[in-house]
Amino acid sequence: MALIVHKYGGTSMGSPERIRNVAKRVAKWHRAGHQMVVVPSAMSGETNRLLGLAREVSPAAQTPQMLRELDMIASTGEQVSVGLLALALQAEGIDAVSYAGWQVPVRTDASYTKARIESIDDQRVRADLSAGKVVVITGFQGMDDAQNITTLGRGGSDTSAVAIAAAMKAAECLIYTDVDGVYTTDPRIVPEAKRLHTICFEEMLEMASLGSKVLQIRSVEFAGKYRVPLRVLSSFTPWDINIDEEAKSGTLITFEEDENMEQAVVSGIAFNRDEAKVTVMGVPDKPGIASQILGAVADANIDVDVIIQNVSNDGKTDFSFTVHRNDYQRTLDLLKTQVQPATNAAQVVGDNKICKVSIVGIGMRSHVGVASKMFRSLSEEGINIQMISTSEIKTSVVIDEKYMELAVRALHKAFDLDDPNAAGAKIGS
Amino acid sequence: MALIVHKYGGTSMGSPERIRNVAKRVAKWHRAGHQMVVVPSAMSGETNRLLGLAREVSPAAQTPQMLRELDMIASTGEQVSVGLLALALQAEGIDAVSYAGWQVPVRTDASYTKARIESIDDQRVRADLSAGKVVVITGFQGMDDAQNITTLGRGGSDTSAVAIAAAMKAAECLIYTDVDGVYTTDPRIVPEAKRLHTICFEEMLEMASLGSKVLQIRSVEFAGKYRVPLRVLSSFTPWDINIDEEAKSGTLITFEEDENMEQAVVSGIAFNRDEAKVTVMGVPDKPGIASQILGAVADANIDVDVIIQNVSNDGKTDFSFTVHRNDYQRTLDLLKTQVQPATNAAQVVGDNKICKVSIVGIGMRSHVGVASKMFRSLSEEGINIQMISTSEIKTSVVIDEKYMELAVRALHKAFDLDDPNAAGAKIGS
Numbered sequence: 001m002a003l004i005v006h007k008y009g010g011t012s013m014g015s016p017e018r019i020r021n022v023a024k025r026v027a028k029w030h031r032a033g034h035q036m037v038v039v040p041s042a043m044s045g046e047t048n049r050l051l052g053l054a055r056e057v058s059p060a061a062q063t064p065q066m067l068r069e070l071d072m073i074a075s076t077g078e079q080v081s082v083g084l085l086a087l088a089l090q091a092e093g094i095d096a097v098s099y100a101g102w103q104v105p106v107r108t109d110a111s112y113t114k115a116r117i118e119s120i121d122d123q124r125v126r127a128d129l130s131a132g133k134v135v136v137i138t139g140f141q142g143m144d145d146a147q148n149i150t151t152l153g154r155g156g157s158d159t160s161a162v163a164i165a166a167a168m169k170a171a172e173c174l175i176y177t178d179v180d181g182v183y184t185t186d187p188r189i190v191p192e193a194k195r196l197h198t199i200c201f202e203e204m205l206e207m208a209s210l211g212s213k214v215l216q217i218r219s220v221e222f223a224g225k226y227r228v229p230l231r232v233l234s235s236f237t238p239w240d241i242n243i244d245e246e247a248k249s250g251t252l253i254t255f256e257e258d259e260n261m262e263q264a265v266v267s268g269i270a271f272n273r274d275e276a277k278v279t280v281m282g283v284p285d286k287p288g289i290a291s292q293i294l295g296a297v298a299d300a301n302i303d304v305d306v307i308i309q310n311v312s313n314d315g316k317t318d319f320s321f322t323v324h325r326n327d328y329q330r331t332l333d334l335l336k337t338q339v340q341p342a343t344n345a346a347q348v349v350g351d352n353k354i355c356k357v358s359i360v361g362i363g364m365r366s367h368v369g370v371a372s373k374m375f376r377s378l379s380e381e382g383i384n385i386q387m388i389s390t391s392e393i394k395t396s397v398v399i400d401e402k403y404m405e406l407a408v409r410a411l412h413k414a415f416d417l418d419d420p421n422a423a424g425a426k427i428g429s
Numbered sequence: 430m431a432l433i434v435h436k437y438g439g440t441s442m443g444s445p446e447r448i449r450n451v452a453k454r455v456a457k458w459h460r461a462g463h464q465m466v467v468v469p470s471a472m473s474g475e476t477n478r479l480l481g482l483a484r485e486v487s488p489a490a491q492t493p494q495m496l497r498e499l500d501m502i503a504s505t506g507e508q509v510s511v512g513l514l515a516l517a518l519q520a521e522g523i524d525a526v527s528y529a530g531w532q533v534p535v536r537t538d539a540s541y542t543k544a545r546i547e548s549i550d551d552q553r554v555r556a557d558l559s560a561g562k563v564v565v566i567t568g569f570q571g572m573d574d575a576q577n578i579t580t581l582g583r584g585g586s587d588t589s590a591v592a593i594a595a596a597m598k599a600a601e602c603l604i605y606t607d608v609d610g611v612y613t614t615d616p617r618i619v620p621e622a623k624r625l626h627t628i629c630f631e632e633m634l635e636m637a638s639l640g641s642k643v644l645q646i647r648s649v650e651f652a653g654k655y656r657v658p659l660r661v662l663s664s665f666t667p668w669d670i671n672i673d674e675e676a677k678s679g680t681l682i683t684f685e686e687d688e689n690m691e692q693a694v695v696s697g698i699a700f701n702r703d704e705a706k707v708t709v710m711g712v713p714d715k716p717g718i719a720s721q722i723l724g725a726v727a728d729a730n731i732d733v734d735v736i737i738q739n740v741s742n743d744g745k746t747d748f749s750f751t752v753h754r755n756d757y758q759r760t761l762d763l764l765k766t767q768v769q770p771a772t773n774a775a776q777v778v779g780d781n782k783i784c785k786v787s788i789v790g791i792g793m794r795s796h797v798g799v800a801s802k803m804f805r806s807l808s809e810e811g812i813n814i815q816m817i818s819t820s821e822i823k824t825s826v827v828i829d830e831k832y833m834e835l836a837v838r839a840l841h842k843a844f845d846l847d848d849p850n851a852a853g854a855k856i857g858s
Contacts (some may be wrong), residue, residue, distance in 0.1 A: 016485035050509065056445035058516040065526070066519055072512035072527050076505035080479065083501035087487040090495055097494070098501050102531070103576055147532055 001033040002171035003129065007139065007161035010044035011178050012235040013081050022176075023088035025239040026134060030094055032243050035129040037168060039139045039161040040085050042077025047154075050074050067112035071141070071151045074113075075100070078138035078157070086136045096134040099124070101149070106142035106160065108150045115150035117142060117159065117222075120167035137164060155216035162219045166226035173223070173230050174250075175215065180234035181251035182207065182214055184417040185269035189408050192418040196267060198252045203267050206360040206394045220253070227255045265370055266361035266415040269408050270394075273355040273401055275305060276328035277386065279320040280335055282346025285312035289343065293319055296339050302327045306356065306389040306398060316346070320387060322398060328352045354386065355404040358396040359411055371395045377414040383407055430462040431600035432558065436568065436590035438606050439473035441664040442510050445517075452517035454605075454668040455563060459523055461672050464558040466597060468568045468590040469514050471506025476583075479503050496541035500570070500580045503542075504529070507567035507586070515565045525563040528553070530578070535571035535589065537579045544579035546571060546588065546651075549596035566593060584645035591648045595655035602652070602659050603679075604644060609663035610680035611636065611643055613846040614698040618837050621847040625696060627681045632696050635789040635823045649682070656684045694799055695790035695844040698837050699823075702784040702830055704734060705757035706815065708749040709764055711775025714741035718772065722748055725768050731756045735785070735818040735827060745775070749816060751827065757781045783815065784833040787825035788840055800824045806843040812836055 006029070008022050022040065030036045050073050054061060061070055082098035089096035104124060108115035128135045139157025142150050152159055158175060165173035180195060182204065187193040199207070201224045208217040214232055223230045233250025283289055290309060297304055307321045323331045328350065335348040364370045374395055378385060383406065387398035399407060412418055435458070437451050451469065459465045479502050483490060490499055511527035518525035533553060537544035557564045568586025571579050581588055587604060594602035609624060611633065616622040628636070630653045637646040643661055652659045662679025712718055719738060726733055736750045752760045757779065764777040793799045800817075803824055807814060812835065816827035828836055841847055 016482060019486055053445060053509070053513060054516055057448055057513045058520040061516060061519075063519070065524070066516060069512040069516045069519070069527055072515070072529070073509050076508050079505050079508075080482070080502050083498040084482060084486045086501070087483055087490060087495060087498045090490075090492070090498070091487040095494070098498055100501070100578075149529075 001035075003035040003037070003168055004029060005037045005039065005161055005165040005168070005170045005173040007039045007157060007173065007175045008041065008235060009157070009177050010041040010046070012176055013040050013042070013085070014044040016084070019081075019084050020088050020091070021239050022235075023085060023092050023094075026085075026089060027092045027094050028239065028243060030134055036134045037125060037129070037164060037170070038085060038134065038136045039157060039164060040078070040081040040136065041139055041157040042081055046077040046080070047074055050077055064110075064112060068148055071112045071115075071149050074151055075138070075141040075149050078140050082136045082138050086134075089134055089136070094134050095132060096136060097128055098136040098138075100138050101141040101160075102143035102147070104137060106137075106163070108142035108144055108152070110144040110146070110148065110150065112148075112150055114153040115142060115144070117152070117163045120163055122167050125164075125168065152218075156218075158216040158219035159222055162222045162226075162228050162230060165228045165230075166222065170228065173228050175219075175230065175232045176235035177214065177232060178235065179214055179232070180236070180249065181232055182253075182268070184267065185408055185412050186271070189271075189405050190269075190412045190418075193412065194417065196251050198254050199267060200362050201253055201255050202393055203360050203362055204253045206358070206391070207268055207270050223253060224255065229254070264361060264416075265363035265367045266359045266411075266417065267363075268360050269411050269415075269417070270358045270360055271355060271404055271408055273404060274325050275322040275354060275356055275398075276325045276331075276350060276352035277320060277322050277354050277398060278328070278331050278335060278348065278350040279318055280339060280343070280345045280348055281318045282316045283319055283343045285315055285317040289317075290319065292343055293335075293339050294321070296334060296342075297321075297323070297331060300330065300334055302331055302334075306387055306396065308387050308389070322354070322356070322387070325352055351386075353401045354398050355401045356396050356398050357404065357407045357411065358394050359415065360394045361415075362393050364393050364395070373414060374411060377410050378407055381406055381410050383410075430464075432464040432466070432597055433458060434466045434468065434590055434594040434597070434599045434602040436468045436586060436602065436604045437470065437664060438586070439470040439475070440607050441605055442469045442471070442514070443473040445513070448510075448513050449517050449520070450668050451664075452514060452521050452523075455514075455518060456521045456523050457668065457672060459563050465563045466554065466558070466593060466599070467514060467563065467565045468586060468593060469507070469510040469565065470568055470586040471510055475506040475509070476503055479506055493539075493541060497577055500541045500544075500578050503580050504567070504570040504578050507569050511565045511567050515563075518563055518565070523563050524561055525565060526557055527565040527567075529567050530570040530589075531572035531576070533566060535566075535592070537571035537573055537581070539573040539575070539577065539579065541577075541579055543582040544571060544573070546581070546592045549592055551596050554593075554597065581647075585647075587645040587648035588651055591651045591655075591657050591659060594657045594659075595651065599657065602657050604648075604659065604661045605664035606643065606661060607664065608643055608661070609665075609678065610661050611682075611697070613696070614837055614841050615700070618700075618834050619698075619841045619847075622841065623846065625680050627683050628696060629791050630682055630684050631822050632789050632791050633682045635787070635820070636697055636699050652682060653684065658683070693790060693845075694792040694796045695788045695846065696792075697789050698840050698844075698846070699787045699789055700784060700833055700837055702833060703754050704751040704783060704785055704827075705754045705760075705779060705781035706749060706751050706783050706827060707757070707760050707764060707777065707779040708747055709768060709772070709774045709777055710747045711745045712748055712772045714744055714746040718746075719748065721772055722764075722768050723750070725763060725771075726750075726752070726760060729759065729763055731760055731763075735816055735825065737816050737818070751783070751785070751816070754781055780815075782830045783827050784830045785825050785827050786833065786836045786840065787823050788844060789823045790844075791822050793822050793824070802843060803840060806839050807836055810835055810839050812839075
């Protein structure tokens with residue numbers, strides 16, 4: 001018997017029938033003696049429908065006043081979901097009550113469409129739980145100090161669920177989604193990929209930020225900050241699956257390194273083809289040049305990922321970085337019209353047919369030679385590395401997009417992730 | 430320059446294009462120097478869609494807990510509308526802000542799905558108006574003392590608009606709808622029907638309660654209680670119609686009898702075919718018999734309209750009343766199984782092929798012979814009167830449904846409502 005938070009995605013909430021199935025699953029947990037808080041997303045497609053209406057009315061909503069109205073509109077998708085789920089629970093004979101973010105309240109800053117949660121009042125929810133109720137709370141939204149509705153941005157319901165679990169000091173936050181856990185890599189590319197029983201928080205953060213779309217990255221950060229035990233599991237198992245079996249399924253994100261556990265050096269291979277590479281060639285190698293180039297990019301509100309500055313040659317250097325592929329053309333234009341004249345650069349070139357492949361593992365901290373093994377494996381496949389970026393627990397390379405699958409498969413094999421016995425307790429069956 | 434409330438129905442808000450047209454109309458009033466508060470309904474069809482989803486999840490929502498969730502769900506339709514309209518106004522260059530009922534707040538009792546407004550705080554709205562903003566407020570909803578969302582029931586947005594106009598002491602509340610005013614009767618039945626320039630509050634109340642669907646009856650009651658000048662006008666005129674012309678269009682509901690105005694005896698003919706008639710025949714004519722019969726009906730939550738008890742004959746009497754046609758069979762069953770045995774009644778009979786036709790006019794107060802003129806007109810058309818009910822300013826008859834159009838036309842003519850000159854200043858051109 002514990003306080004448990006369940007989060008269900010838009011697909012799980014996609015139809016009245018599916019909502020009734022979510023209710024049956026939650027009812028099972030409640031009847032097993034748990035205090036239950038549930039955070040459902042909007043029905044799949046609903047947020048897009050609502051924002052589509054807004055775009056038809058006003059194609060370019062950008063001022064804070066306009067963004068405030070977008071939040072007013074978009075937040076209704078989750079409000080409908082909580083009402084429907086509470087109704088479905090009541091139809092199951094469970095006493096349930098729904099709350100919009102402002103009713104809890106979930107307090108956020110006033111950054112409309114990308115607000116951050118500041119505090120959650122647990123009093124009302126706790127009183128309901130003590131009275132034996134299941135509490136259903138909207139994800140994705142809150143209220144600012146002036147009682148305006150705010151939203152947390154796309155995928156924000158994961159963050160809401162983790163934040164609520166943190167505020168309620170829940171025993172575990174279960175994220176039900178359309179995959180059954182975190183894998184060593186994408187099984188669509190490597191059929192031998194295996195589900196991880198556990199993954200530590202730092203690895204999950206790297207996997208999430210590197211394009212593994214299982215969890216929204218902010219929810220992982222939040223879970224890390226407040227040490228919320230977080231489990232990703234499938235919403236496609238039958239609702240009446242044995243509860244003990246269900247409670248151990250999926251992937252648990254942990255916060256303590258387990259010394260007794262045989263630690264895999266590399267836990268997973270992440271990849272991402274959303275980026276593009278640009279290079280400013282032949283710029284004078286002098287102090288301030290990096291900030292001169294990146295300052296202009298930041299001013300244009302373009303996010304930069306990997307940054308590389310090559311060693312100087314005759315007082316000139318080449319400066320490369322990657323941006324989101326959607327920002328590729330805008331970045332090139334900006335560099336050519338503003339940065340090139342200002343820095344006296346020789347040339348601006350770019351490539352949007354690249355991908356980034358990364359190996360991630362907490363074990364890399366204490367193992368040498370992991371990166372060189374990665375580079376050797378790629379080289380054996382004849383894959384040229386264009387850029388390299390490293391952190392304590394991951395090494396990323398930028399390569400030609402056409403080699404992506406080949407690289408992922410080669411690395412998955414090289415680091416023994418294919419082997420059903422190699423990685424020990426960390427790898428799921 | 431005045432404080433004006435506009436209310437737009439679901440048809441006016443039915444698409445992004447129509448919402449942009451509403452915004453243009455409101456912007457015109459704002460630019461003419463008025464302080465504007467706007468109350469839009471949900472987009473047409475949206476409330477039905479939301480309640481349909483709720484029914485699919487839980488077919489029989491009747492407990493207060495379930496009704497609370499229905500309000501949570503249904504209230505989102507208006508929230509989307511206010512956000513979209515505020516966006517459209519901003520796109521017109523007007524500073525606009527939207528509020529859900531709870532943000533104003535509009536306080537109601539806790540009768541979910543049919544709540545009543547208890548108070549409206551005008552402080553936040555007044556501050557916005559002083560700052561030059563157009564304020565867009567959800568209709569149909571409010572918040573109870575425990576911060577739960579409530580709705581006012583179908584058509585409640587009219588009531589919201591009037592209540593807000595009352596709280597803000599607005600100069601006028603304009604209800605934009607899909608008819609261009611209140612007519613002497615339904616023009617689909619009597620092509621000679623004429624729009625009334627003004628109608629007094631009591632007459633409007635009778636017209637509304639008798640089936641003239643222009644305004645929700647509770648909004649008329651509210652307007653009467655707080656003496657809110659209320660105008661019903663068309664939302665189908667071009668948005669750029671001259672504002673002085675627009676301000677005088679439609680029908681104004683007034684609260685002072687204008688002594689100087691030539692008063693028509695009968696202002697309009699209302700009708701309604703939503704009712705059915707039941708008769709308990711041969712009940713003992715003794716004290717308490719009416720409450721014995723109607724008590725059972727009231728206990729079953731069935732609303733009764735016209736009630737007739739005939740004079741006694743041999744110590745027995747016949748007791749007739751009308752109910753909504755949807756309650757007809759349930760009422761018959763109840764009378765036969767419970768009331769007939771309990772009262773020793775001879776027989777229970779019913780008829781659901783009836784209609785109610787009424788003449789309405791404040792002038793009836795001071796004119797004799799109006800009712801008898803009505804009965805004579807019907808008799809001349811060979812129409813048999815089944816039941817009669819009167820109040821100070823209306824006379825209603827129940828007749829065979831098949832004579833409804835004939836009766837309405839005959840009465841419209843008999844009381845000179847066909848005549849373009851007869852009714853003087855009260856009749857619109």
